[in-house]
Amino acid sequence: MTQTQSGTGILAGEQRMLIDGELRHTDGGALFDVVHPGNEEVVGQVADGTTADMGRAVGAARRAFDDTDWSRDLDFRYHCLMQLHAALERNKERLRRIVVTEVGCPISVTGSQIEDPIDEVRHWAEHGRDFEYLVDTGIHKAPMGTARRTISYEPVGVVGAITPWNVPFYLNIAETVPALMAGNTVVLKPAQLTPWSGSELGRIIAEETDIPAGVFNVVTSNANEVGAALSADPRVDMITFTGSTATGRAILAAAAPTVKRTMMELGGKSAHIVLDDAKLEKCLPMAAMVACVMSGQACIMASRILLPRSRYDEGIEILKAAMAATAVGDPWDPAMLQGPQISETQRQKVLGLIRSGIDSGARLITGGGVPEALPVGYYTQPTLLADVDPDSQVAQEEIFGPVLTVIPYDTDDQAVAIANNSIYGLSGEVTGVDTERAFCIARRLRTGNVTVNGRSHFGITSPFGGTKQSGLGRRNGAEGFKEYLESKTIGHPA
Numbered sequence: 117m118t119q120t121q122s123g124t125g126i127l128a129g130e131q132r133m134l135i136d137g138e139l140r141h142t143d144g145g146a147l148f149d150v151v152h153p154g155n156e157e158v159v160g161q162v163a164d165g166t167t168a169d170m171g172r173a174v175g176a177a178r179r180a181f182d183d184t185d186w187s188r189d190l191d192f193r194y195h196c197l198m199q200l201h202a203a204l205e206r207n208k209e210r211l212r213r214i215v216v217t218e219v220g221c222p223i224s225v226t227g228s229q230i231e232d233p234i235d236e237v238r239h240w241a242e243h244g245r246d247f248e249y250l251v252d253t254g255i256h257k258a259p260m261g262t263a264r265r266t267i268s269y270e271p272v273g274v275v276g277a278i279t280p281w282n283v284p285f286y287l288n289i290a291e292t293v294p295a296l297m298a299g300n301t302v303v304l305k306p307a308q309l310t311p312w313s314g315s316e317l318g319r320i321i322a323e324e325t326d327i328p329a330g331v332f333n334v335v336t337s338n339a340n341e342v343g344a345a346l347s348a349d350p351r352v353d354m355i356t357f358t359g360s361t362a363t364g365r366a367i368l369a370a371a372a373p374t375v376k377r378t379m380m381e382l383g384g385k386s387a388h389i390v391l392d393d394a395k396l397e398k399c400l401p402m403a404a405m406v407a408c409v410m411s412g413q414a415c416i417m418a419s420r421i422l423l424p425r426s427r428y429d430e431g432i433e434i435l436k437a438a439m440a441a442t443a444v445g446d447p448w449d450p451a452m453l454q455g456p457q458i459s460e461t462q463r464q465k466v467l468g469l470i471r472s473g474i475d476s477g478a479r480l481i482t483g484g485g486v487p488e489a490l491p492v493g494y495y496t497q498p499t500l501l502a503d504v505d506p507d508s509q510v511a512q513e514e515i516f517g518p519v520l521t522v523i524p525y526d527t528d529d530q531a532v533a534i535a536n537n538s539i540y541g542l543s544g545e546v547t548g549v550d551t552e553r554a555f556c557i558a559r560r561l562r563t564g565n566v567t568v569n570g571r572s573h574f575g576i577t578s579p580f581g582g583t584k585q586s587g588l589g590r591r592n593g594a595e596g597f598k599e600y601l602e603s604k605t606i607g608h609p610a
């Protein structure tokens with residue numbers, strides 16, 4: 117492990133919120149601190165918005181939806197989003213430094229946090245431009261004479277977007293840009309730990325695009341009540357959320373009285389079934405790397421490795437070597453693959469779950485604590501637990517840390533049963549030389565997405581989301597755009 121603690125590149129972001137076209141502080145000017153997880157230092161502040169600010173933002177979004185042409189003027193929306201794409205390209209390096217500053221993710225792996233979402237803005241602009249908003253379904257028999265039925269796809273209205281801290285800029289874009297392109301107006305509530313990825317987006321939209329006042333609003337706040345106020349506000353038509361299942365349940369409950377549409381991307385506890393014919397020396401180092409990049413703070417990470425008993429010891433040795441060799445340290449050092457956890461609270465949660473695994477009989481193979489060489493910053497050792505009881509807490513709860521749990525199995529059926537033994541159903545992975553066998557097993561997993569033999573399921577053109585308590589609805593793909601549209605069937609004379 118390396119122990120640079122340089123903090124080079126730290127950059128403070130925009131302090132102000134964007135409400136009704138105005139970059140502003142909250143009344144009274146309250147601010148809260150932003151901390152760099154790589155060195156635990158306060159690196160700046162951001163507006164600590166209130167429920168009154170949220171009320172203003174929702175009111176502005178409502179007016180912009182009801183009283184302006186935004187929802188009907190497709191050409192203008194395309195123009196604005198292409199402007200946004202160009203503006204984000206200009207701000208790219210600034211955004212990258214802000215993301216590393218507030219998330220602590222290694223600078224070497226910021227492509228998926230910065231380049232990908234910027235590309236996605238262009239994707240959604242083009243997808244929305246080319247989308248068929250009126251679909252003629254032909255002639256239908258009806259009591260009062262035959263009817264031609266046309267489906268009209270129309271924006272849902274005011275969309276509240278609540279985002280988490282693990283990939284904040286990416287998710288701010290993923291939750292709001294397709295919504296905007298579909299003709300909705302938006303209020304974004306970024307996570308407390310990563311507010312600048314949201315406030316910077318607000319600044320760029322206000323200063324560098326023609327997106328009208330009220331169409332896009334950002335309210336930063338250190339209080340969960342502000343997000344709760346957004347979920348409950350009767351003027352909001354839809355909530356799109358990414359975060360923990362517990363918070364997802366609270367949002368669903370708050371949205372229930374006004375029967376809001378919801379799009380939820382929640383927790384995961386994905387399993388990677390390694391079949392007995394798999395090339396372990398190829399797939400397991402990759403599995404270890406995926407567990408450590410982003411410090412394990414990824415909802416789709418395959419955190420449960422299911423190894424065939426016939427190759428169990430061999431697999432554990434390969435995983436152990438790969439986890440122990442991971443470069444952990446200063447996120448500004450391009451040689452690092454794993455940075456810190458986002459906060460001390462999160463690190464303690466990870467360490468607590470590791471302890472609970474050991475207490476329930478798991479064998480600690482490597483890691484398990486804080487790297488000695490990194491006493492400052494919220495770093496955690498890459499950790500491998502073997503002989504994990506599939507029903508134990510560490511095998512059932514999302515860890516959100518650089519931790520792999522290994523579970524042995526004897527038959528393919530048993531592997532499928534263990535993989536499906538979860539309240540979650542976000543993603544999964546199957547690896548084996550016999551691709552057809554692996555594909556058949558992939559189809560038996562009760563999840564929204566599966567990667568077979570390392571071929572990723574994830575991409576802007578393919579639907580992504582969870583089954584069971586991992587979520588509702590899909591992002592990405594054609595389905596992901598339609599989430600932000602209502603379909604209206606119009607019956608009319610043939």
Ligand code: ADP
Nearest residue numbers: 278279280306307308340343344359360363366
């Ligand atoms: P974590 O617990 O790891 O911080 P969460 O899933 O709770 O992650 O948070 C994700 C987002 O949800 C953040 O923007 C947070 O402010 C917001 N949030 C937390 N609690 C609520 C709530 N009750 N209603 C609406 N939003 C909330």
